[in-house]
Amino acid sequence: MTGYFHIYKIIKPVPSFWSKERDSLKYLAAWFIFSLLIPLQAFANGDIRVADFRDNYQNGTNVGMLATFTNGWSYLWNAPSDWTGTASTNGLTGPVDSVADYELLKWDGSKWTADGDTDNNNGVPANYLQITSTGGHPGRGYSQKESINNDHDRYCISAFQVSTSGYYFIHDSFLNTVDTPGNGNEVLVYTSNTSSNPIGRFIFAAITNSSFNTKLGYLNAGDKIYVAAGPSVTDGSDSYSLDYSIYLERRGIELSSYRITELAGTNVKAAVTLSSPDGTVTNAYVTVYWKAVGEAGWSGSSNLGNVGIGTLTNVNINGLARDTTYNYAFYAENTLTNVDAWSATRCFTTFDPLDFTLRRPVKVHGYTGTEQLTNFPALLIFNEGYERFLHRDFISETGNDLRFLNSDQTEVLNHEIELWNTNGASYIWVQIPVLTNNTTIWAYWRNTNMVATPVYTTNGSTWSANYAAVWHFKQNAGDEDLSDSSARGMGGIPTNNPSSVAGRVAYGVDFNGTDSGFYVDYSQVRTSDVNFANASVTWWANTDLTQPESDNWWEMSVPNGEYVSEITNGFSCNLLDINNEIYGAFEINTNGLNLLGSWHFLAATMSKADNAVKLYVNGVLQESNTWSAAAWIDRFSVGFAQQRTGRYIDASMDELRLSTVARSVDWINACYKNQALNSTFCTYGPVEAYGWRFGTIITVK
Structure with a gap:
């Protein structure tokens, strides 16, 4: 064969999560080089490299030539x-x-x-x-x-x-x-x-x-x-x-459906179904890999054998540690067609219900939306004495032995304890995988072997659903806690120490209208992935005094203008006061709704794709306007204005959240009802004795 050779690099399918441990596996160790000048679709060994910046770079042929080429x-x-x-x-x-x-x-x-x-x-x-x-x-x-x-x-x-x-x-x-x-x-x-x-x-x-x-x-x-x-x-x-x-991508094999089907202490059952999007594969050898979170490489594996396309196949994962979170993933390979695929990594936490002696169901029956809300953080309030719930029944004085499971009890749910109050109401946020009306989850507690703080309760896992920041404004030794509960850790930097007050959910923050507020460090905001093309801010608002001027709940600064939420005369909340040369000046507001002296739930959503900026009050759309902005925010201040200087607000705030998506009306309405009408949004079942591994509970009356 004579003529020019063209080099194409053919690789095995890269795992969708591209983790370092996967790259070390033998299936990703080799690069396959072919030097035949044949059509790209002829390669069947894996993913096809169709272009490369440096390899395909072209110089111009004359000064002034436009940079467009026949190679695409x-x-x-x-x-x-x-x-x-x-x-x-x-x-x-x-x-x-x-x-x-x-x-x-x-x-x-x-x-x-x-x-x-x-x-x-x-x-x-x-x-x-x-x-x-x-x-x-x-x-x-x-x-x-x-x-x-x-x-x-x-x-x-x-x-x-x-x-x-x-x-x-x-x-x-x-x-x-x-x-x-x-x-x-x-x-x-x-x-x-x-x-x-x-x-x-x-x-x-x-x-x-x-x-x-x-x-x-x-x-x-x-x-x-x-x-x-x-x-x-x-x-x-x-x-x-x-x-x-x-x-x-070559998509001969796809691990289209896989999940944990049973939690049984140190053993777990999982199931997987294969598909072949391009119809070229009828079966594949499947292996499941797992490792404890934090381990460098896969610590265990189990071979499922030769699995047919469309067949649901079960596998046992044994020899695990108790109360430990693991990563797991499936790998499938067909050696005849030389096609393989990895699933994305998921996680599970080992759990044995028999290790716990008490449990209760919690049913969400107040959600009226039609959308299935994914990874929704629901507020649960456990009141002392209600339906036999007693804080003294916990082994841990801070509730560390509390666990939550999904409706079929095959998944340990992420949660965060905002306030543990042994003399009254405890406030807990639980991430529900899929929220629909009548969703039921289970709470388990009283386990002598599980009193350490679970990692997922403090690392932001509960707020993984596109939250850039979550401020609960917890009380910390009498001072205001400005920490961010999301994984990004965008803690607030105070100006003259805003104070802690009774909030809408446990504690809130109060600004004095003179010199108190907080802001987030520029470097953290710049990397927060918040863009006004697709963003939301929600918060509880309660104004203290009638104000003579426009003062700010929060201010976002962006490269081509400022986007502000402010309060005017203590009554009318203007969501966005936009004043720049790009997008013009306009306001959308609460149309005179009185915010003085009572809590209201406000939500601002911005979506360039929907060409709309919207303001919701107490879960109901109040007003909207057209929207075409798209810029990364680089400043975020609360209680005052950085860019416009001053504008300190005299008001209280609670549950401030910044999201990288425009929240839907169903999501916003569910947040409002869950936090404002908790006892009608959730039904808390009676506490019941469950596991008997540690003996019998005797209650002396």
């Missing part, structure tokens, strides 16, 4: 809408999520730039913006206004158009920030399906070498993948080197 690649940047090819006068336009504003780069003789010449100081705001064979340099950051009032980070964007429909992912990726004085870079990953909101966001500090591997989902032939490399606030010393590959 193009190089672009997010230009202001009035970009003439060499200049702009309006830096307020051209956000990175506005694909319509993308402009092709031009060849300047040695690299791709915005204006096609070699002068780095002209072409504002694309100064220094360039793509080279090994990386590039972004344009101006949003804080660099220049002469055109630039209000957006300017990104180098490499785009690839897929020619075959299927599931794609980015792998073998890295970005290395080159220069020491710089403040780092940011990478955003978009597709034609997600142009309004990135499916991957990666922030790189100065002198960092890290990956931006991303699952891209299903793409149709002709769809594009965009990788945007930008500055982090400013572009100073932000040169970077970069590479990445784009793969088409």
